[in-house]
Amino acid sequence: MKNYFLGFLFxxxxxxxxxxxxxxYGLNIDEPAHFIRGQAYLNLLLTGKSEYAKKALDGxxxxxxxxxxxxxxxxxxxxxxxxxxxxxxxxxxxxxxxxKLGILGDLESYHLFEVFISSLLVFLxxxxxxxxxxxxAGIIATLSLFLYPLFLGESNFNIKDPIETTxxxxxxxxxxxxxxxxxxxxxxxxxxxxxxxxxxKFNIVFLxxxxxxxxxxxxPPKKYLKIESxxxxxxxxxxxxxxxxxxxxxxxxIFRPYLWIDPLGRFMEIVQYYQIVGTGFSYxxxxxxxxxxxxxxxxxxxSTPPWILFLSMVGVFVAIPxxxxxxxxxxxxxxxxxxxxxxxxxxxxxxxxSGVRQIMEYLPALSIFAGVGGLWLRDEISKHIPSKAIxxxxxxAGFLPIAIKVVQLHPxxxxxxxxxxxxxxxxxxxxxxxxxxxxxxxxLQGIWWFNDNAEKGDGFKSPVGLSxxxxxxxxxxxxxxxxxxxxxxxxxxxxxxxISVDYPPRVYNFLYLDRFLEPVHEIKVDGVTLLKIWKxxxxxxxxxYLYEKEEKGFQISEDRKKGLVVITLKExxxxxxxxxxxxxxxxxxxxxxxxxxxxxNYNFEQAPDELVNSQGTYAHSxxxxxxxxxxxxxxxxxxxxxxxxxxxSCPLFYKNITVKSLRDIRP
Numbered sequence: 135m136k137n138y139f140l141g142f143l144f145x146x147x148x149x150x151x152x153x154x155x156x157x158x159y160g161l162n163i164d165e166p167a168h169f170i171r172g173q174a175y176l177n178l179l180l181t182g183k184s185e186y187a188k189k190a191l192d193g194x195x196x197x198x199x200x201x202x203x204x205x206x207x208x209x210x211x212x213x214x215x216x217x218x219x220x221x222x223x224x225x226x227x228x229x230x231x232x233x234k235l236g237i238l239g240d241l242e243s244y245h246l247f248e249v250f251i252s253s254l255l256v257f258l259x260x261x262x263x264x265x266x267x268x269x270x271a272g273i274i275a276t277l278s279l280f281l282y283p284l285f286l287g288e289s290n291f292n293i294k295d296p297i298e299t300t301x302x303x304x305x306x307x308x309x310x311x312x313x314x315x316x317x318x319x320x321x322x323x324x325x326x327x328x329x330x331x332x333x334x335k336f337n338i339v340f341l342x343x344x345x346x347x348x349x350x351x352x353x354p355p356k357k358y359l360k361i362e363s364x365x366x367x368x369x370x371x372x373x374x375x376x377x378x379x380x381x382x383x384x385x386x387x388i389f390r391p392y393l394w395i396d397p398l399g400r401f402m403e404i405v406q407y408y409q410i411v412g413t414g415f416s417y418x419x420x421x422x423x424x425x426x427x428x429x430x431x432x433x434x435x436x437s438t439p440p441w442i443l444f445l446s447m448v449g450v451f452v453a454i455p456x457x458x459x460x461x462x463x464x465x466x467x468x469x470x471x472x473x474x475x476x477x478x479x480x481x482x483x484x485x486x487x488s489g490v491r492q493i494m495e496y497l498p499a500l501s502i503f504a505g506v507g508g509l510w511l512r513d514e515i516s517k518h519i520p521s522k523a524i525x526x527x528x529x530x531a532g533f534l535p536i537a538i539k540v541v542q543l544h545p546x547x548x549x550x551x552x553x554x555x556x557x558x559x560x561x562x563x564x565x566x567x568x569x570x571x572x573x574x575x576x577x578l579q580g581i582w583w584f585n586d587n588a589e590k591g592d593g594f595k596s597p598v599g600l601s602x603x604x605x606x607x608x609x610x611x612x613x614x615x616x617x618x619x620x621x622x623x624x625x626x627x628x629x630x631x632x633i634s635v636d637y638p639p640r641v642y643n644f645l646y647l648d649r650f651l652e653p654v655h656e657i658k659v660d661g662v663t664l665l666k667i668w669k670x671x672x673x674x675x676x677x678x679y680l681y682e683k684e685e686k687g688f689q690i691s692e693d694r695k696k697g698l699v700v701i702t703l704k705e706x707x708x709x710x711x712x713x714x715x716x717x718x719x720x721x722x723x724x725x726x727x728x729x730x731x732x733x734x735n736y737n738f739e740q741a742p743d744e745l746v747n748s749q750g751t752y753a754h755s756x757x758x759x760x761x762x763x764x765x766x767x768x769x770x771x772x773x774x775x776x777x778x779x780x781x782x783s784c785p786l787f788y789k790n791i792t793v794k795s796l797r798d799i800r801p
Contacts, residue, residue: 141260144276145253152249156242158545159290160578166602169199172221178206195233213392219333252289255300263505275505278442281536287547295494301331303498321374329385344470417487425482436555441532446500448507472499489568558660570634576665579657580630585610594628597643626671640742645767650679678799685793697778707795709766717787718760727778731771770801
């Protein structure tokens with residue numbers, strides 16, 4: 135073990151940094167659902183009860199994500215989406231380090247699981263690289279992973295992707311050791327980690343596309359497909375390989391109680407979920423080439439620190455001829471490990487969004503290739519410079535700018551972009567999908583500002599996100615999360631929302647804030663806004679956006695057979711609302727359809743929201759029987775076109791139509 139002490143030290147340092155900074159990272163928008171489900175299933179597995187006992191919800195420390203309404207009984211009926219293994223394991227660390235010991239806070243104790251598992255990957259990368267290529271390559275590979283901004287950041291608040299990456303890597307590596315050393319214990323270790331990976335995300339199902347080509351290369355059929363070859367393999371390995379799928383699928387059923395009632399039928403529901411989210415929709419049409427999506431390798435290129443990118447590319451170019459000339463099986467496995475996760479989301483018809491965090495399994499292989507590249511570079515340069523130690527230090531020193539940058543970005547390392555795209559400002563300016571995406575981590579920084587600046591009793595809300603994105607433990611006790619948005623009534627509530635190229639969606643609540651109000655605070659990285667905070671009051675309303683007026687003299691035309699009403703204003707205006715007083719009997723009360731608007735009657739733009747149930751509590755507070763209202767976020771238009779799906783819908787039988795716009799400014 136002394137040969138791997140340095141790797142252990144790297145992992146410990148990574149873990150300690152994670153623990154020291156654990157309260158400085160926020161909540162991933164996906165995490166609340168995972169925490170709630172993990173607690174529910176853990177309670178079921180520990181007690182056999184589908185409901186929480188009263189004492190489980192009482193006491194000095196009870197997790198905010200332990201909710202009776204969402205107990206195991208609920209998930210046994212309605213569970214869906216990703217598997218639950220990681221949820222349960224995170225709930226275990228919460229039960230121990232928050233509820234029992236009180237060492238960490240509620241959220242931090244869930245994140246402890248994530249930091250710990252990510253630390254294991256740091257050690258594993260050193261272990262694999264050191265064993266094959268030596269200490270120096272191990273150091274370079276480990277630094278490449280340790281300082282990789284996406285991994286370093288999201289290992290603190292992403293309950294799926296860094297976890298899956300660790301389990302995925304361990305599955306591959308221990309299987310490789312089992313083959314090379316012919317030791318049965320490594321196959322069992324691989325099976326256990328495969329079960330953990332399969333219980334976290336289904337990304338591991340692409341493992342055969344890595345392992346089978348490696349096995350074909352490792353055991354050429356002409357040479358090894360003989361009875362004598364099979365007789366040389368210990369029977370215990372055959373048993374382990376036969377038990378491998380039993381361990382994987384058996385543990386998946388045990389730790390996904392939803393499957394207990396109908397294992398096959400409900401498992402196919404999960405498969406269908408992955409088919410829906412993983413195929414059939416392209417989020418990056420500008421990157422398509424003959425159906426292939428070039429976005430994943432492009433995003434990796436612009437989000438990888440240049441020194442790591444350079445070293446890993448050198449490593450790949452060094453490896454390819456070695457695979458061919460030296461018959462290096464590990465390098466082939468490594469190359470497949472790097473390519474397959476990326477290639478599967480490039481494949482025509484596949485889907486990926488929000489950067490490349492969903493395929494983070496490529497990262498350990500990339501880091502090891504950086505180690506290979508660094509070693510080759512050192513050896514080549516050392517032919518001309520006598521001191522190998524100096525060359526080694528210079529190569530290691532190349533990581534210093536990366537370390538400085540990740541410290542500067544803290545705690546927003548996952549938005550890093552390199553100079554190839556002009557940094558984060560360049561990526562946002564070019565509207566690269568996934569740029570500036572914090573996944574909710576930045577909300578905590580908004581809460582800090584709110585705590586320091588809000589007055590007693592003030593409330594805030596997200597115009598788009600859920601209140602579950604804001605951990606109560608971090609909010610000042612005399613402040614509150616409100617459930618209303620007052621819109622143009624301007625009641626003085628604070629509003630907070632994260633900003634990226636892809637987010638928020640085009641909805642009235644956000645567009646109103648962004649167009650009508652001056653933000654009171656912004657969280658920025660490299661000059662790029664990641665979060666805005668507004669105070670919805672008169673004082674912070676932009677000049678010209680304070681007062682409405684009622685439009686007069688507009689023309690109305692209609693075609694009820696087509697469900698169409700067209701309103702033509704006398705002159706272009708910045709629309710704020712459309713109100714229709716209509717009949718309530720003899721017509722359809724359900725409203726569905728769309729609103730389009732135009733300045734010239736040729737170029738129409740669809741209004742941002744659906745006609746019902748999408749404009750928030752402000753709209754709902756005004757809606758009433760016989761009265762339809764639709765709000766516009768100062769949309770420049772002269773023509774409004776209302777199209778209802780049902781030609782018998784009540785708003786088509788209008789009594790009176792009112793159009794309002796900004797009083798003091800016009801397009």
